Amino acid sequence: MVTTSSLNLVFTPTKPTSLSWKHSFPSPFTTANCTRRQNRKAYRFVVFATVLADPKPTVLVAEKLGKAGLELLKTFANVDCSYNLSPEELCTKISLCDALIVRSGTKVTREVFERSGGRLKVVGRAGVGIDNVDLSAATEHGCLVVNAPTANTIAAAEHGIALLTAMARNIAQADASIKAGKWQRSKYIGVSLVGKTLAVIGFGKVGSEVARRAKGLGMHVIAHDPYAPADRARAIGVDLLTFEEAISIADFISLHMPLTPATSKIFNDQAFSRMKKGVRIVNVARGGVIDEEALVRALDSGIVAQAALDVFTEEPPPKDSRLVLHENVTVTPHLGASTTEAQEGVAIEVAEAVIGALKGELAATAVNAPMVPAEVLTELAPFVTLSEKLGRLAVQLVAGGSGVQSVKVTYASARGPDDLDTRLLRAMITKGLIEPITSVFINLVNADFTAKQRGLRITEERFLLDGSPENPLEFIQVQIANVESKFATAISDSGEIKVEGRVKEGKPHLTKVGSFSVDVSMEGSLILCRQVDQPGMIGSVGNILGEENVNVSFMSVGRIAPRKQAVMIIGVDKEPSKEALKRIGEIPAIEEFVFLKL
Ligand SMILES: NC(=O)C1=CN([C@@H]2O[C@H](COP(=O)(O)OP(=O)(O)OC[C@H]3O[C@@H](n4cnc5c(N)ncnc54)[C@H](O)[C@@H]3O)[C@@H](O)[C@H]2O)C=CC1
Numbered sequence: 001m002v003t004t005s006s007l008n009l010v011f012t013p014t015k016p017t018s019l020s021w022k023h024s025f026p027s028p029f030t031t032a033n034c035t036r037r038q039n040r041k042a043y044r045f046v047v048f049a050t051v052l053a054d055p056k057p058t059v060l061v062a063e064k065l066g067k068a069g070l071e072l073l074k075t076f077a078n079v080d081c082s083y084n085l086s087p088e089e090l091c092t093k094i095s096l097c098d099a100l101i102v103r104s105g106t107k108v109t110r111e112v113f114e115r116s117g118g119r120l121k122v123v124g125r126a127g128v129g130i131d132n133v134d135l136s137a138a139t140e141h142g143c144l145v146v147n148a149p150t151a152n153t154i155a156a157a158e159h160g161i162a163l164l165t166a167m168a169r170n171i172a173q174a175d176a177s178i179k180a181g182k183w184q185r186s187k188y189i190g191v192s193l194v195g196k197t198l199a200v201i202g203f204g205k206v207g208s209e210v211a212r213r214a215k216g217l218g219m220h221v222i223a224h225d226p227y228a229p230a231d232r233a234r235a236i237g238v239d240l241l242t243f244e245e246a247i248s249i250a251d252f253i254s255l256h257m258p259l260t261p262a263t264s265k266i267f268n269d270q271a272f273s274r275m276k277k278g279v280r281i282v283n284v285a286r287g288g289v290i291d292e293e294a295l296v297r298a299l300d301s302g303i304v305a306q307a308a309l310d311v312f313t314e315e316p317p318p319k320d321s322r323l324v325l326h327e328n329v330t331v332t333p334h335l336g337a338s339t340t341e342a343q344e345g346v347a348i349e350v351a352e353a354v355i356g357a358l359k360g361e362l363a364a365t366a367v368n369a370p371m372v373p374a375e376v377l378t379e380l381a382p383f384v385t386l387s388e389k390l391g392r393l394a395v396q397l398v399a400g401g402s403g404v405q406s407v408k409v410t411y412a413s414a415r416g417p418d419d420l421d422t423r424l425l426r427a428m429i430t431k432g433l434i435e436p437i438t439s440v441f442i443n444l445v446n447a448d449f450t451a452k453q454r455g456l457r458i459t460e461e462r463f464l465l466d467g468s469p470e471n472p473l474e475f476i477q478v479q480i481a482n483v484e485s486k487f488a489t490a491i492s493d494s495g496e497i498k499v500e501g502r503v504k505e506g507k508p509h510l511t512k513v514g515s516f517s518v519d520v521s522m523e524g525s526l527i528l529c530r531q532v533d534q535p536g537m538i539g540s541v542g543n544i545l546g547e548e549n550v551n552v553s554f555m556s557v558g559r560i561a562p563r564k565q566a567v568m569i570i571g572v573d574k575e576p577s578k579e580a581l582k583r584i585g586e587i588p589a590i591e592e593f594v595f596l597k598l
């Protein structure tokens with residue numbers, strides 16, 4: 001048994017039959033192929049498509065983006081290129097935008113999401129680092145964040161090597177000196193790289209490309225990365241060491257990890273004190289991983305002989321920054337990704353991801369939503385629809401005023417937990433449970449967060465079946481505990497509202513309500529009746545609906561035993577009038593009934 005999500009707040013359905021959708025979904029999800037590009041697996045992703053009122057969405061491009069990416073965006077959207085916006089200008093504009101594209105120079109704060117009024121659907125980061133985007137706020141607002149993780153890797157690695165070699169040979173200082181009319185050959189004696197030890201901190205895409213190139217320069221390369229697979233390092237001929245080991249034996253250190261709470265100021269006084277005297281440091285990652293004041297102290301004391309920095313805690317750094325002005329420091333203004341090739345690449349990469357997201361696809365480069373491989377998505381597709389419908393149906397059975405706090409989802413499958421990814425199904429059940437009773441829009445990005453915020457505790461269980469794991473799932477059960485139902489029949493023997501569904505011939509079917517077995521296709525709207533099993537019932541209800549010109553799409557009866565109680569389910573194409581529903585309720589053999597929209 002696998003149980004997830006343990007959240008403990010309360011939410012109360014206020015309008016259980018209201019189905020006013022803030023966003024409509026042509027289908028619960030669409031799929032699209034994620035194309036090309038080296039280093040990227042061909043994933044296909046799910047998503048919740050938003051139908052935009054304006055035929056063309058608006059994309060705000062807040063920083064300079066390569067031409068090819070802009071052209072691509074213009075084929076699909078109205079593109080507003082407004083650079084150098086102040087934070088207030090950005091917040092003002094954002095309520096008119098469906099997507100925002102930035103580089104590292106724009107802070108996408110919580111206020112930006114709040115001020116978007118729910119319109120902003122995707123933030124595209126035309127580059128790797130997303131430390132300038134408030135990811136929690138994005139997730140809370142159901143806004144997808146995508147980046148362009150591969151197209152600037154080589155540019156950043158080449159810049160790292162450029163800084164390494166320039167620093168070792170005092171290129172920048174010598175250049176400035178000669179332009180100042182001097183000729184200082186003995187002052188700018190450098191150090192050689194060959195045979196020296198380079199510690200690469202952060203052995204990801206950029207770090208490993210730097211390692212490859214440094215080996216080509218004859219350096220001995222070691223690395224530290226708590227998450228990097230040892231075999232990838234071995235394949236490049238690099239030993240993975242602990243942080244302390246790596247920094248204490250290195251002659252050169254090159255930084256390539258993201259800025260996170262764990263890496264913030266990881267290079268501090270303590271770290272510098274462990275380094276070999278005369279070490280040289282390159283930072284093409286993020287300024288915030290270094291305590292810049294500690295680095296100045298280490299430079300002054302000679303522990304660090306030289307530093308070459310492309311990135312700073314504050315960008316641009318203050319004009320009087322002691323670090324920038326230090327004679328042993330070489331600086332560039334965050335140029336790691338700034339090659340013609342990389343900028344065209346990231347522009348296309350981010351434009352494709354943003355367009356995909358606006359079309360309703362979840363990009364391969366989503367950073368705040370789970371990625372679902374294509375093959376998993378294809379086989380789970382009908383269960384995704386089933387999940388949402390079960391959620392919608394279950395919550396509409398709750399009597400108004402009963403707070404829904406606890407929902408148990410059971411997946412019956414012959415597959416082991418590792419072979420069945422239920423995140424998508426859970427998100428869709430959550431969507432089905434919450435959307436009918438609120439105006440909140442739920443997608444894969446914000447489902448768990450919204451459930452937590454609304455006090456909905458969703459636990460998941462697996463019911464392991466014998467048999468063939470060919471079919472991912474046999475059935476899904478949704479149970480809502482500790483509530484009253486407006487249709488008492490839906491309460492199972494164990495006291496919860498219980499609905500169960502299966503996929504039959506690719507279509508979602510309701511197969512259990514409470515303790516009654518039924519079998520109806522989950523389409524349109526349903527009238528559920530509990531009745532004393534007797535002849536003529538179908539005709540009686542059918543007549544009332546016929547008089548109202550309500551088309552009946554199907555009827556199905558599930559009974560305990562002949563002439564005892566039965567559950568009749570009637571599918572209708574439109575909502576019958578209150579009067580018709582009242583007349584159905586007045587049929588003597590009908591003990592209770594409920595009208596539900598799927
Ligand atoms: N200066 C510039 O213009 C550019 C800077 N960058 C920056 O370079 C960095 C690396 O980028 P990529 O290689 O594309 O990212 P990546 O995600 O491929 O690699 C980052 C690596 O850092 C590792 N890491 C995480 N926490 C760590 C820790 N505490 N200690 C050591 N390693 C840790 C991760 O396991 C991962 O392998 C990012 O911060 C990115 O923003 C990237 C491109 C251009």
Ligand SMILES: O=C(O)C(=O)COP(=O)(O)O
Pocket residue numbers: 103104105126127128129130152334335336337338
């Ligand atoms: O991709 C990254 O992480 C970078 O740091 C590049 O930043 P930029 O897009 O050049 O502002």
